Amino acid sequence: MGGESRFDISQNAYVKLVLHALKHKSSPVNGVLLGRVSPQKDVVEITDSVPLFHSHIGLLPQLEISLILIEEHYATKGVNIVGYFHANERFDDYELGSVAKNIGDHIYRYFPQAAVLLLDNKKLEALPKGKDRSPVMQIYTRDASRIWKLAGSEGSSQLTIKEPSANVVLLDYISTEKWKDIVDFDDHLDDISKDWLNPELFK
């Protein structure tokens, strides 16, 4: 029943993903979305996110180990993987590439209402100039047809941010270069003392 859900992302989950992309401006980055279906079953609540990689995104071993560890950690909190975030290498690339689609497909198998979010660089760039409250991401969903469809702004597959002032907060973090503090799974694998949960990030 894909393509019919609404997606509501928490400010922290949202900001983490964008900051991660800003930390690694010259490479593609990705992350997983965690959450649950709302009790009324009409909204997928994205409550958290984990930034994954900024190098060799098309390789399996690191992806597999990260998903195992992430799933295990969040299962104890009653939360599971509900989607995937991707930011392309190039500023003007709005295509959902094959790597992103493959990873999205994998997540879809476990959670058919999964969403794939793609960073929208134009929107991100325009943030300081306007009062846009909508997320700087495009959202894709799929159904059994195996095609990831871009959601239109009036479509039912909408992405909203839970906290309306999230973009203001994001801009503030950008101006203080908060993206320097983000730790992703790549960082963790290079130095396991770095925590991919980013527990101190928003304190």
Place this chain on the structure above:
Amino acid sequence: MVSKTEETQLSNLENQVDNGGGGAWEFLCLVRKLKVRRSEKVLKHGLSILRDPKNRSSLGPDEWTLYEQVAIAAMDCQCLNVAKDCIKVLHKKFPESKRVGRLEALLLEANGSWEEAEKAYSSLLEDNPLDQAIHKRRVAMARAQGNMSAAIEFLNKYLETFMADHDAWRELAEIYVSLQMYKQAAFCYEELILSQPMVPQYHLAYADVLYTLGGLENLQTAKKYYASTIDLTGGKNTRALFGICLCSSAIGQLSKGRNKDDKESPELQSLAATALEREYKQIAPDKLSLLSTALKSLKVSA
């Protein structure tokens, strides 16, 4: 590629300079030597040296190297006016220089004037057809415009002539991986391992690609290369340790029901699991139980 010690050295210097402790010139030299990309810092600290006439003259002939370094950093940060100014200074000092010509073409690239940049590079190549840096700019331009097939074509042609250029092989491998052309990526890493067999990063990357390709034979070979990575890094490479566990698990899955003639010895995987648990216990103890559960789910016992 930068080693951990070099990375630490660089970070320390960077912090020192950022906090007013001096050492800007040493930092800039180290960035140049390690060929890392720290454009915002280079721009900031390089400019502060260049704008002070006393500092500038104390550099001697290195002043021009600094102008070049700052010009490139400025272009990376899209501060094109700064870049233009630096290039102007260099042009005045070295009017016939091909090196400055390259910078001017790079500025065209930064502006997005691809055709003009291409023309500039072509004419520079006419006079010096073996200029490696220019050949690589062509690859970079193709990549920047999203023309991956052209980038691959240029790189392959480049490597026919300059087959000892490890950076180029790595770049090609990365492009192949991003396009999910794993067999071709594997070939690149094979070349790198052949020419530099003691560099663990190549063994690791090769193993990662083989694992991604999948299939029993590839998994068994991947396991060997994770093992050689562990060997070359004194057992300190977390990714390789995880790799062993993943391979063992995948091989086990694939071998179910097949004859157990070439059953894997379980020692390697339990050694890897033990090493991982020891590492996590010491450095990231709050993640230890998570790790143990994960290893259990991979059916790898410590």
